[in-house]
Amino acid sequence: xxxxxxxxxxxxxxxxxxxxxxxxxxxxxxxxxxxxxxxxxxxxxxxxxxxxxxxxxxxxxxxxxxxxxxxxxxxxxxxxxxxxxxxxxxxxxxxxxxxxxxxxxxxxxxxxxxxxxxxxxxxxxxxxxxxxxxxxxxxxxxxxxxxxxxxxxxxxxxxxxxxxxxxxxxxxxxxxxxxxxxxxxxxxxxxxxxxxxxxxxxxxxxxxxxxxxxxxxxxxxxxxxxxxxxxxxxxxxxxxxxxxxxxxxxxxxxxxxxxxxxxxxxxxxxxxxxxxxxxxxxxxxxxxxxxxxxxxxxxxxxxxxxxxxxxxxxxxxxxxxxxxxxxxxxxxxxxxxxxxxxxxxxxxxxxxxxxxxxxxxxxxxxxxxxxxxxxxxxxxxxxxxxxxxxxxxxxxxxxxxxxxxxxxxxxxxxxxxxxxxxxxxxxxxxxxxxxxxxxxxxxxxxxxxxxxxxxxxxxxxxxxxxxxxxxxxxxxxxxxxxxxxxxxxxxxxxxxxxxxxxxxxxxxxxxxxxxxxxxxxxxxxxxxxxxxxxxxxxxxxxxxxxxxxxxxxxxxxxxxxxxxxxxxxxxxxxxxx
RNA sequence: CGGGGCGUGGCGCAGCCUGGUAGCGCGCCUGCUUUGGGAGCAGGAUGUCGGAGGUUCAAAUCCUCUCGCCCCGACCA
Numbered sequence: 001x002x003x004x005x006x007x008x009x010x011x012x013x014x015x016x017x018x019x020x021x022x023x024x025x026x027x028x029x030x031x032x033x034x035x036x037x038x039x040x041x042x043x044x045x046x047x048x049x050x051x052x053x054x055x056x057x058x059x060x061x062x063x064x065x066x067x068x069x070x071x072x073x074x075x076x077x078x079x080x081x082x083x084x085x086x087x088x089x090x091x092x093x094x095x096x097x098x099x100x101x102x103x104x105x106x107x108x109x110x111x112x113x114x115x116x117x118x119x120x121x122x123x124x125x126x127x128x129x130x131x132x133x134x135x136x137x138x139x140x141x142x143x144x145x146x147x148x149x150x151x152x153x154x155x156x157x158x159x160x161x162x163x164x165x166x167x168x169x170x171x172x173x174x175x176x177x178x179x180x181x182x183x184x185x186x187x188x189x190x191x192x193x194x195x196x197x198x199x200x201x202x203x204x205x206x207x208x209x210x211x212x213x214x215x216x217x218x219x220x221x222x223x224x225x226x227x228x229x230x231x232x233x234x235x236x237x238x239x240x241x242x243x244x245x246x247x248x249x250x251x252x253x254x255x256x257x258x259x260x261x262x263x264x265x266x267x268x269x270x271x272x273x274x275x276x277x278x279x280x281x282x283x284x285x286x287x288x289x290x291x292x293x294x295x296x297x298x299x300x301x302x303x304x305x306x307x308x309x310x311x312x313x314x315x316x317x318x319x320x321x322x323x324x325x326x327x328x329x330x331x332x333x334x335x336x337x338x339x340x341x342x343x344x345x346x347x348x349x350x351x352x353x354x355x356x357x358x359x360x361x362x363x364x365x366x367x368x369x370x371x372x373x374x375x376x377x378x379x380x381x382x383x384x385x386x387x388x389x390x391x392x393x394x395x396x397x398x399x400x401x402x403x404x405x406x407x408x409x410x411x412x413x414x415x416x417x418x419x420x421x422x423x424x425x426x427x428x429x430x431x432x433x434x435x436x437x438x439x440x441x442x443x444x445x446x447x448x449x450x451x452x453x454x455x456x457x458x459x460x461x462x463x464x465x466x467x468x469x470x471x472x473x474x475x476x477x478x479x480x481x482x483x484x485x486x487x488x489x490x491x492x493x494x495x496x497x498x499x500x501x502x503x504x505x506x507x508x509x510x511x512x513x514x515x516x517x518x519x520x521x522x523x524x525x526x527x528x529x530x531x532x533x534x535x536x537x538x539x540x541x542x543x544x545x546x547x548x549x550x551x552x553x554x555x556x557x558x559x560x561x562x563x564x565x566x567x568x569x570x571x572x573x574x575x576x577x
Numbered sequence: 578c579g580g581g582g583c584g585u586g587g588c589g590c591a592g593c594c595u596g597g598u599a600g601c602g603c604g605c606c607u608g609c610u611u612u613g614g615g616a617g618c619a620g621g622a623u624g625u626c627g628g629a630g631g632u633u634c635a636a637a638u639c640c641u642c643u644c645g646c647c648c649c650g651a652c653c654a
Binding site: 009011012013014015016017018019034036037143144146264265266269282283284285286298302303304306318319320326330333334335336337361482483485486514515516517518519520521522524533535536537538545 | 578583584587588589590602603604611612613614615616645646647648649650651652653654
């Protein structure tokens with residue numbers, strides 16, 4: 001491809017509406033343009049990157065025995081009503097009507113549709129297992145889309161679904177997909193971690209998220225320093241005795257009521273009383289799906305995990321209660337709740353078991369209690385559970401040797417054991433060898449293709465621009481003649497370009513009549529993995545320069561060898577067969 | 578949905594408070610010079626100042642409404 005034929009409107013300034021680096025760079029490097037909030041155009045270079053991710057995903061899935069299909073983007077309401085999600089999904093589901101006022105939605109995911117396919121076609125255990133996937137534009141009407149491609153409303157996703165006669169086979173496929181995902185993100189050239197994840201409303205099932213490691217990631221994950229255990233902080237298990245010693249290290253003291261006018265948050269009361277937050281009992285009132293209010297306790301310096309709370313309660317959903325409920329439950333306004341004397345269902349995090357000399361709200365306006373002791377002052381009817389988010393330094397629950405270190409991640413994939421959540425309501429069943437009818441066991445597997453592009457940039461950039469992994473680079477190599485008016489230089493560059501293409505290498509030649517500096521700056525901004533510079537000085541010595549974007553150092557190659565050398569690098573990256 | 582901010586040439590911004598014929602940088606076009614890290618000089622083009630209404634002799638500027646975009650919040654007591 002010739003630069004002069006390509007639409008590459010690079011920008012010198014950051015766009016005013018971009019916040020995160022991937023958004024800024026993808027716009028500046030002429031990959032994407034915003035059309036509406038959370039909705040983007042892909043310009044030629046951006047599309048090439050997107051296609052590269054797609055190609056890897058397809059290749060690995062096809063090799064893993066999956067079959068590609070394409071389902072409609074616009075789905076009839078009836079299917080969603082059958083599964084119950086038409087009512088439950090909320091405003092994220094973009095609902096539309098056709099000319100006859102029939103309801104449809106723009107698919108945010110396709111469990112219903114794919115299950116419909118299978119229930120209409122699969123009859124017997126002999127038809128199982130099956131693994132179907134598609135790569136398709138999805139739409140989720142996010143409350144607050146942001147960060148460019150990281151959290152768009154419209155996005156490209158690979159969604160896959162597998163169907164099995166029994167749970168064991170489904171679990172086998174789950175592991176198979178897990179391994180396939182590892183290969184996919186490896187081939188993309190990304191540093192990532194597969195972590196155990198919250199399973200949401202399914203409950204008690206398996207799920208792993210694939211997180212691209214980047215400091216700017218929205219998700220917090222922990223990984224054991226000694227074994228392979230890694231999990232989202234929301235989900236990471238903690239041993240029951242973690243923090244026990246800490247709870248009991250304070251001296252027992254008399255319970256005392258203190259005035260704390262207007263001091264509501266842990267931080268405020270901590271400063272006001274001069275006591276550190278880890279001596280506080282944070283008392284949170286939640287509403288749950290069974291209609292009642294429940295009270296959750298975690299240590300002042302800990303964060304509650306709603307995912308864990310949900311599991312501990314066996315609830316479908318939990319949410320912090322509103323001010324009115326808090327008042328009704330505790331007798332005081334938000335900020336003064338505590339477990340002492342509280343008539344409510346209370347669950348407490350293990351770290352509070354046996355705590356002494358603690359601080360908590362007094363359930364009275366502008367008052368806290370000091371010297372609170374578990375067992376003496378509260379504890380009747382209190383159940384203990386693992387409720388808090390994990391932190392760096394917490395002990396690993398698996399190997400017992402290591403501790404957690406914390407990373408930030410961008411979720412680019414998730415594998416999920418679904419069971420019969422959709423097959424049951426939608427009536428997707430099969431007959432076993434004995435003629436018995438059973439609901440089909442399902443797994444679901446997603447990859448955010450467009451988000452993977454953004455994650456790659458978040459993880460791989462410097463002050464000059466993007467540093468694409470070779471597998472994703474819009475072109476693996478760019479040939480840059482320092483001048484197109486200098487005939488020998490132009491001819492040598494064209495020869496090199498032609499030789500590369502003849503070898504099957506996707507090459508771009510910057511044939512613009514621009515000064516070298518302009519071309520170099522654009523090359524760095526766009527982030528081509530390899531750059532071959534052809535200039536007068538080099539040609540005089542019979543060499544051209546190979547520069548790896550990541551290294552920023554030049555290697556001289558003889559004019560005769562350059563094409564073969566670069567072809568070898570590109571071939572080893574898997575970009576050409 | 579609540580709070581805040583911003584819409585001025587392709588991009589980034591100033592001008593608005595205190596109304597008086599719309600400006601800067603980059604980019605773009607022409608010419609000459611230049612040619613290994615976003616060149617120099619000279620000349621030039623480009624704006625319904627987001628939209629609608631209002632106030633006024635006069636509105637980018639003041640008022641009302643509206644649309645769009647961005648940020649924060651809408652879970653940590």
